[in-house]
Amino acid sequence: MKLEHYTNVPLEDVVMEGAKGAKIRWLIARKDGAPNFATRMFEVDPGGHTPFHSHSWEHQNYILEGEGALVTENGDKPFKPGDVIFVPPLMKHSYKNTGDSLMRFLCIIPIEQPTPVKKKNVNPFAKGVANNC
């Protein structure tokens, strides 16, 4: 079990080519025993962005703070706090800060070699039993 404020998780520079003014916190990952996916937080300065690239895994995002845009091959899609984003595998994307304050968002990715546990008691994706907690 882990219960910690996000500010206690180290803030690391994103050093990939194409990134500018972007930092990351690995909130919950393999290091914490997570078997299937990892939750990270990105913090992007005004004028900053993550690389415009694609990869073989998906992203799920929740926008926490600031104003930004998802850059895609079909143009920029503005986002704001409370927005949720799904970026499917292989789609080119970048997250850029279009505001004048810090932009913060969550970004969840699958772990390369997941160890999923069989759900014997409830299938949350079956119709009508989607309320498992």
Place this chain on the structure above:
Amino acid sequence: MKLEHYTNVPLEDVVMEGAKGAKIRWLIARKDGAPNFATRMFEVDPGGHTPFHSHSWEHQNYILEGEGALVTENGDKPFKPGDVIFVPPLMKHSYKNTGDSLMRFLCIIPIEQPTPVKKKNVNPFAKGVANNC
């Protein structure tokens, strides 16, 4: 791709035994093409809680609003906005609202039969290359 404000995602009652004043939004799930995990938002009224139970899959949480506690077999662990929580498989847990306003948090779970994509270009969990976006 999906980009939507969370308030546009249906808010459904949590009807499981042991739940009280708890609702759920399936922000990103199988219905959206998510291959490996699902991001949900729980909204719990003051005095409300999710069931105290365990299951074979893990939870990853991010607290968005309100005051609450993670109920465990080792006592209650208070949480506040900005806290991150990892509940490993098989650990008994409940989320209860201990404040006088709405409590909102994200809860991410694995999909029963994931279809992970091999990460050929970057292994984000290898030391030193943890900055993939």
